[in-house]
Amino acid sequence: MDTSTHSPSQAPSAATPSVSLGNGESRISRAKDKVKLKAESVDVFYGDTQAIKSIDLDIFENEVLAFIGPSGCGKSTFLRCLNRMNDTIDICRVEGRITLDGKDIYAPERDVVLLRAQVGIVFQKPNPFPKSIYENIAYGPRLHGLAKRKAELDDIVESSLRRAGLWEEVKDRLDKPGTGLSGGQQQRLCIARTVAVSPDVILMDEPCSALDPIATAKVEQLIDELSESYTIVMVTHNMQQAARVADRTAFFHMGDLVEVDSTDNIFTNPQDQRTHDYITGRFG
């Protein structure tokens, strides 16, 4: 994959639509074959307050889609709906329809365990378990019984760590606690932990907000690499980041999905005034 096309200098500046279109189109056309996740008029309520208002959105296979918007706009809430992490919040209620490969994920017969094995999630703050690095990665495969033998498990651990670009850094201390790693390493460990289950979709909730710029760059590079084989949906508060890594970008505002388009279009030729105000820094 050609990562150089996503250099930050290109993204938010006032380039003409025609120039940027070519770039974005190429990636979208590659990704656009198949709808992976589909949201149809989704509403989310916390108690009596409505956090998400009737959102319709298609997410395509193997694309990187970024959610941006001011804090409290509902982008994280919506992200967590996609693998039903909101189930853990008692007062949260989801209405509407979200389908994965055409099947409703909120259907009563749908098993949330299976869903989350298909749609993994990486959180804002790195949250490695207080166990060894090896056990952190092995946890998911063990949980789901994915490895019959120790060798198989070793293999999964190694390949996942390699995928997360962490193998070289930790291969000599797999039995050391995961909490002893640096923040950026911890976050990549969490990504490797998610990858170890081989999900179809990886959700990332502001994965770099707790990291320094160097660690952020590494994680962004990793996202780029992962997008070859995974569908990635990420929330970010950082517009440059969206511009650097995302194929498409969705702008949320006060519970509404204002617009979604190729990243270049969003940053150079937004259709909605609110999007325009946000990306030019009037608010947020």
Next chain:
Amino acid sequence: MSNLALIAMLLMLMALAYHLGLTRSRAVASHRDVRLHSRPGYYGTLVALWCGLPAFALFLLWSLFAAQLVDTLVVQQLPVDLVASLSDRELQTLMRRIAALADGRGVAGGGSPEELAAAAHMARLETIGQLSLAAVTAVVAVVGLVFARRRISPHWQARNHVERVITIALGASSAIAIFTTIGIVLSMLGEALRFFSFIHPADFFFGTVWNPRFSSAGAGAQGQFGLLPLLWGTLMVSVIALLVAIPVGLMTAIYMAEYASPWLRSVAKPIIEILAGIPTIVYGFFALTVIGPFLSMLGDLVGINIRTTSAMTAGIAMGIMIIPFVSSLSDDIITQVPKSLRDGALGLGATKSETIRQVVLPAALPGIVGAFLLAASRAIGETMIVVLAAGNNPVLHANPFEAVSTITVTIVNQLTGDMDFASPQSLVAFALGLTLFVITLGLNVIALVVVRKYRQQYE
């Protein structure tokens, strides 16, 4: 009564001092047209303190030592041969009779001439003492008042002085906790050492037979004071209690923290916590009248003979008592495990129970172990349940359905009734108490350190 009158007089003097300090400071402020360092109230308080504190200190000292002083003086005045012919105990009785005569209560038969003379002497001494005490405290109070009132000036930092006194008083209060511990250690150490002058420590700590006999049996009939049967009984009951309390308490905590609806939580939690507020004597009674007979009945069904009072009966009752202790401590600790860890496991597709067992509990383990240690310390030190329901049978055996005896039961047995602090039969209670204190102290300190470390980990 005259002591009360004296206290009333001092309080009145202090009130007067406050008023004088107040007016004086106001006068100073207005006359010289300068700003006082502090508000007038502080000057008043300070003058009152100067007036009252030394006088009260004097009064306290006098109360502590006066009775002894008077007694000594009275004894000196008694005929020498009379005093010499009396034993300590008889002398005490005589002094009590004299005191009764002196304060007008009288004694049966009216008292001998010597007694009446001594009583008159005592009454005189006491009157003199009271009067001189009143005079001296009054003088001290007035001197303090005058001295302090004279010092009132705009530069005198009255507020700082008052606040210093307050801070010192507060600090002194917190020292009481330290003195309590020192008191516990010293008193038990002292008496235990006296016990070890009768019984060799090795015979106590490693003895396998507990048979103290009675102190009245005479010096020749010295009993055997082996700690091990008691320690064993204590352990047996505590282990049974923990086997009851830990699973139920921990599972309750997990269910309450992770599964229960807010409604169930709000109803069930206080109800279970009621168990924590019930006095232990009630658990003892419950064990004796409900658990014991119930176990006995069960035993009859299976065809084994279970005694009503046994290690099992006491252990189960104690377990019930500790359930809320374990559950509320564990609940606190489980809810402290950050939500992000739970989310991490759930996000990988773990079920709730897998998350709890494989991620939450291991993360909470140090804290939970600390809670268990505190529960164990509580079980080991529990008294009334075992006094009532364990059967008091200080013999080494391994059958939990047999009666046992524990350290605490034995302390109660040896120290109730006659309180003669000279025989090993009562002194052993302090050696046992010291053992108990050291064991629980060890458990508590380890538990507190573990829990504290755990708290810091997630702060």
Next chain:
Amino acid sequence: MTLSIEQRREHRLTTIEKSLARRHRKENGFRRLGLAAVLAGLTLVTILFASILTKGIPAFWQATLYTEIHFDPEVIDLPPAPVREAGETPYAFNERHTQWMTQVGLVNWQSLIDASLERALGEEVEPRQLRDLRALVASGERYALRDRFIADPSLLGDTVTIKMLAGADVDVWVKGNIDRDLPDARQQLSPQSRAWIDVLQDEDVLRQSFSTALFVNTDSRSSLASAGLAGAFMGSLFMMLVVIALSVPIGVSSAIYLEEFAPKNRLTDLIEININNLAAVPSIVFGLLGASIFIGYLGLPISAPLVGGLVLTLMTLPTIIIATRASLRSIPPSIRQAALGIGASRVQTVFHHVLPLALPGILTGSILGVAQALGETAPLLLIGMNAFVANVPGTPLEQSTALPVQIYLWQGNELRNFFEARTSAAIIVLLGLMLSLNALAIWLRKKFETRW
């Protein structure tokens, strides 16, 4: 890497699907286990309260005789009560009064009761059956009769209906707490007594009546039916007064010092660990401290509520200190900064601003500490408060017992089928007091609860 991503995903889906049923069974099992634990806890509370209530509530009513007593002048042959004369020493008066009281005591009060029962039964009782007759009435009632007469000598010659407690065995029999089919040899009452009970019940002379004795009498060993809680209640009350008067001011002061003034150094760290440890020291150790220091060394009186109160004070202090510190800590620092910022000293800040805000928490913690002290038994046994005391103590220095200790003494009484109920009744009284204290604490917390 032998498998491609797609293969892995396929493999993964089928594997997970196969194990799902098992995992969900485990999940449900775990959840049920938790629910079972909660239910077990709730059930235990229910059983505990049910057993105590079912045993104890009947004991609030007691078999009582309502008979007509004739204050027969032939039996009560007494001079008028002595009056203190001017110039008489208290001692001399005491002497005279004692003499008179001895005469009063020599009156055969029991014969008045015997006569009234004979009238109620409508038959002459032979002297050899007198024992059976006297078994019907609590033996303490003759002294009650005596005291009644002393209080009102004008009763002489009158016939009055008087409420008298039936004997403890009678109460047991009437309530059916003993198997009526047991052979005579194992019955507590003779066949004659039991027959009379039936007659008296038919005539409604013997009936259940609310037991005021339980509340106004002290413990009794000779007249078990009239044993009451008054002495123990006063003892507990005195102890609680001592505890409140000492532990609350000292506890709150030391908490204020540790939380607001103490420098953070080794010493305060030590005090902190020490307080946490004291909170977990077994209560019986405090009893040993009391026995050795307060009684052995300082020579304070044995069995006195003052000593009990002191011991319980030391025991309660850590609870109050910890609760107060928690309450002080929950006051946000912004309040302190605001007060300090406008020039208040630290003492003024604490006493004018922080303490009033922390008061509800302090109050709640103190009440809970006092409630805990109220139920404590073990340390009191070691300072002699398990002695039998027949008087209501008038001062904290007199011999006394306490409510939980009274429960301990009663449960050990040999007349099990009477005292099991009596003990449960005493437990109900104690729990009632403790739960009201707790309810008060909860109410205070709810009323003044502030969220920052």
